[in-house]
Amino acid sequence: MSTAITSRDPGYPTDRENYLTNSSGILSWIFTLDHKRIGLMYLVGVMTSFAVGGLLALGIRLHLLDPEGWMFTGAEANNIYNQVFTLHGAIMVFLFIIPSIPAALGNFLVPVMLGAKDVAFPRLNLSSFYLWCFGAIFFVSALFSSGLDTGWTFYTPYSTTTDTSVILATLGAFILGFSSIFTGLNFIVTINTMRPPGMTWFKMPLFLWATYATSIIQVLATPVLGITLLLLIAERTMHVGIFDPEFNGDPVTYQHFFWFYSHPAVYIMILPAFGIISELISVHSHKHIFGYRFIAYSSIAIALLGFLVWGHHMFTSGMSSLTTIIFSALTFTVSVPSAIKVFNWLATMYKGSISLTTPMCYAISFIFLFTIGGLTGLFLGTLATDLHLHDTYFVVAHFHYVMVGGTLIAFLGGVFHWWPKMVGKLYNETHGRIASLLVFLGFNLTFLPQFVLGSRGMPRRYATYDPEFAFLHQMSTYGALLLGCGLLYAFIVLMTSLAKGRRSPANPWGGATLEWACTSPPPYYNFERPPVVGDPYDFHNIEWDAQEEKYISTEPERKLVPEETPEEVPAHH
Amino acid sequence: MIPALTNLTRPMPFLADVEESFWFPKQASSFASEVDWVYDFILYICIAFFVPMMAFMVWTVFKYTKKKGTKAESQVTHNTPLELAWSIGPSVLLVWMFVQGSISYLDMRTPPEGSYDVGVQAFKWGWTMDYGGGTFHPELHIVKDEPTKLSMRSTDVIHSLFIPAFRAKKDIVPGRYNYMWFKPTVASEQVSEEELAKAKKQSEGGDGWDYDKYQFTPDGYTFFDLYCTEYCGTNHSEMQTVVVVHETQEELDAWIKANSSRPDDQTPAEWGQLLYNRRGCSGCHSNDGSKLVGPSFKDLYASEHALASGDSVVVDDNYVRESIIDPKAKVVAGYQPVMPSYKGQLSDDDIESIIAYLKSLSSNADAK
Numbered sequence: 033m034s035t036a037i038t039s040r041d042p043g044y045p046t047d048r049e050n051y052l053t054n055s056s057g058i059l060s061w062i063f064t065l066d067h068k069r070i071g072l073m074y075l076v077g078v079m080t081s082f083a084v085g086g087l088l089a090l091g092i093r094l095h096l097l098d099p100e101g102w103m104f105t106g107a108e109a110n111n112i113y114n115q116v117f118t119l120h121g122a123i124m125v126f127l128f129i130i131p132s133i134p135a136a137l138g139n140f141l142v143p144v145m146l147g148a149k150d151v152a153f154p155r156l157n158l159s160s161f162y163l164w165c166f167g168a169i170f171f172v173s174a175l176f177s178s179g180l181d182t183g184w185t186f187y188t189p190y191s192t193t194t195d196t197s198v199i200l201a202t203l204g205a206f207i208l209g210f211s212s213i214f215t216g217l218n219f220i221v222t223i224n225t226m227r228p229p230g231m232t233w234f235k236m237p238l239f240l241w242a243t244y245a246t247s248i249i250q251v252l253a254t255p256v257l258g259i260t261l262l263l264l265i266a267e268r269t270m271h272v273g274i275f276d277p278e279f280n281g282d283p284v285t286y287q288h289f290f291w292f293y294s295h296p297a298v299y300i301m302i303l304p305a306f307g308i309i310s311e312l313i314s315v316h317s318h319k320h321i322f323g324y325r326f327i328a329y330s331s332i333a334i335a336l337l338g339f340l341v342w343g344h345h346m347f348t349s350g351m352s353s354l355t356t357i358i359f360s361a362l363t364f365t366v367s368v369p370s371a372i373k374v375f376n377w378l379a380t381m382y383k384g385s386i387s388l389t390t391p392m393c394y395a396i397s398f399i400f401l402f403t404i405g406g407l408t409g410l411f412l413g414t415l416a417t418d419l420h421l422h423d424t425y426f427v428v429a430h431f432h433y434v435m436v437g438g439t440l441i442a443f444l445g446g447v448f449h450w451w452p453k454m455v456g457k458l459y460n461e462t463h464g465r466i467a468s469l470l471v472f473l474g475f476n477l478t479f480l481p482q483f484v485l486g487s488r489g490m491p492r493r494y495a496t497y498d499p500e501f502a503f504l505h506q507m508s509t510y511g512a513l514l515l516g517c518g519l520l521y522a523f524i525v526l527m528t529s530l531a532k533g534r535r536s537p538a539n540p541w542g543g544a545t546l547e548w549a550c551t552s553p554p555p556y557y558n559f560e561r562p563p564v565v566g567d568p569y570d571f572h573n574i575e576w577d578a579q580e581e582k583y584i585s586t587e588p589e590r591k592l593v594p595e596e597t598p599e600e601v602p603a604h605h
Numbered sequence: 606m607i608p609a610l611t612n613l614t615r616p617m618p619f620l621a622d623v624e625e626s627f628w629f630p631k632q633a634s635s636f637a638s639e640v641d642w643v644y645d646f647i648l649y650i651c652i653a654f655f656v657p658m659m660a661f662m663v664w665t666v667f668k669y670t671k672k673k674g675t676k677a678e679s680q681v682t683h684n685t686p687l688e689l690a691w692s693i694g695p696s697v698l699l700v701w702m703f704v705q706g707s708i709s710y711l712d713m714r715t716p717p718e719g720s721y722d723v724g725v726q727a728f729k730w731g732w733t734m735d736y737g738g739g740t741f742h743p744e745l746h747i748v749k750d751e752p753t754k755l756s757m758r759s760t761d762v763i764h765s766l767f768i769p770a771f772r773a774k775k776d777i778v779p780g781r782y783n784y785m786w787f788k789p790t791v792a793s794e795q796v797s798e799e800e801l802a803k804a805k806k807q808s809e810g811g812d813g814w815d816y817d818k819y820q821f822t823p824d825g826y827t828f829f830d831l832y833c834t835e836y837c838g839t840n841h842s843e844m845q846t847v848v849v850v851h852e853t854q855e856e857l858d859a860w861i862k863a864n865s866s867r868p869d870d871q872t873p874a875e876w877g878q879l880l881y882n883r884r885g886c887s888g889c890h891s892n893d894g895s896k897l898v899g900p901s902f903k904d905l906y907a908s909e910h911a912l913a914s915g916d917s918v919v920v921d922d923n924y925v926r927e928s929i930i931d932p933k934a935k936v937v938a939g940y941q942p943v944m945p946s947y948k949g950q951l952s953d954d955d956i957e958s959i960i961a962y963l964k965s966l967s968s969n970a971d972a973k
Contacts, residue, residue: 190762277780319677350783364699383679385671407651414706420772423834487628489769491834494842576674
């Protein structure tokens, strides 16, 4: 680019600087304290869990191809089905969605976005990864011992009486909880203390706001899950009489304990997704995010209000009418901040300069799917309609639209967006976009029919069903197969890039946040000195270099010396 | 071959019945029109938001997708009045949803005075409806236009009673009574004698009546589905029964009378077999030798069993009787003490009938 304006481009890292290659050998990974390597190991871990959970999901859908059950046969068919849907839920929730964005992408991005060299407590960070591994081992051993058939919610008294491996699995979830707390704690301290000079709270990228809000929930809510699971184990082994009516316990108390964590956990899953989408929409529209403060505050509002709505999982459980109505009212309040974000994203795209890149395709499909997920929540928050829809496929469809259509799509968008930064390679855009389209179509074909199934009365967690529901179930199954193909396609696109991808420039998308100011992949030390901090969504000085196919930051010519000598010379001179 | 491919060619099954809408099963209780109306209204609100938003998004994508390097037309950062408007504006609709939902909910929570009361016992994996006077039956029989209250209890884990056509649902939590009520507005129809006789002939020798296949009860009534909607273990998906709505109280009384005790023309063994299917025994005890939750009834009578306590017992009349009244007293080794007591729920004649049925299933010499 031949111009008088000076441009800034960090170039490419040398092998000695590149965090992937600056040290080698398996031990350099096992004992690494580099947040980027830990993030990458998390990424491999959560993707493996996702693959396992996804295959289980396909098992569920294939079984439901036929009203009498197709996939699993024989006398144990129902038991197998019950174990499969339980493990699908437990693995997806505890091993995939909760750590997906915060632990995998968050670990990689938080320090880089802050211009810092690492998180506040690198050793705690590594230990949280190993806790995740231990938790995963417990889950897998539950799978290979006597299975688990309680549903991921472990409702008592079923969970205290079934003879499957409840204790192994709850210990696994307990350990995973600590992993989650450590990550949250680390991010809170990092974001509070390690922001570079000039980065005030309202100059932070929105992904950091979302991560901060998520971390608050992780630290405050997860201990309750730990207590609940310990009490469940105590009830099972010692019959302490808190949850099991046979020993004067109350099963509904368990539900209160459980959802006091697990509803906020829903926001642990979706808030980081909001953060990613805010980044993606702004960067790929090359336009300042619209309503920064509203988006930032709404993340915090969701984190706080999310603690007050757990009761809506229990509208039919026999709580008093007053309690039920109060929870219904609180539930509606939490829908407002989510709606604000969607409006703001749409306004950001308006009059932008949109590049339909793969991450942007995911961001657009996120808005579509999450809006459906959010709006269908209104039917469930409204008491009269919830009584009919509760525990039917309508609920299944609703939370899959939020968790898969929301979090998973945002996670994929985030992975495609930061992939060049993480591995230093560009993937094939055309194939990336085709994969995102397949995922979008497959997802809708899977879960749209489930809304109708639910409102027509199909209960959830059924291994067999009445023949009148067969058509919609079959549509859903074919959708799931298409979704599976789309996800596999996306995975292949990423893997191919590792082998054949073009080297990625420092700023392939034109982002203004700090991670684009260091090389791709970043050097092991991230930044030599704290970088210059500007508005994270100011794209004025980011220019496309068509020759080298990359974005560079330009610096306008600065006048350091006044052109004219003042007439009067100051007295002290 | 994938079975579903063949089914795809037939018309959409949910449009077959003109009385059903796209979203809902038939409206058969006083709640149904209320719930459906609120649902439809929320649906219209959602569409009114969703369609313009998505149209706007798609239009934006088409209009503003630019060549790389093009600068955005605008870099506006915020517009507080606009943002406040779209934050607060839609809240009015949320308030309406909350208020309307709660009003309807309170109606659905409060049973009117003098409702017809049916006891419901839920267990793994079946239902027993208590009509009073020692009459128990797995089917729920009620009267049209008569407010009906269900007093529900569970003997093991949490279940949930759901009748889609009534739009009514309530969890059944062990250790407490939960109540629900509804007023059915549509009576079941009776099928013709020939059709019923044909179906009865067909299902003879099979394992029980296939409700899904015939779409009417063994008494010849069409029905509404009743599901368990709280996951309760292995056969959760088979924990279903049916609701039959009678035109008049007299019709219901006649039905109750017919099912209260063994008719004169039935042998104890036949009646025992009926109770075996009807009262939930078949959920845990097979009659073909396969092991379920409890010991199989085949060849059980007059056989000798080791007990969990270490003793052993010969299955005779007294042991069967004790096991029905106090199931946890002598548990067979290798099984969990999970069977609920049937004390007070089976008459002496019923128990004798079950014993007779057990004898008929046993090839042990002493059983004859």
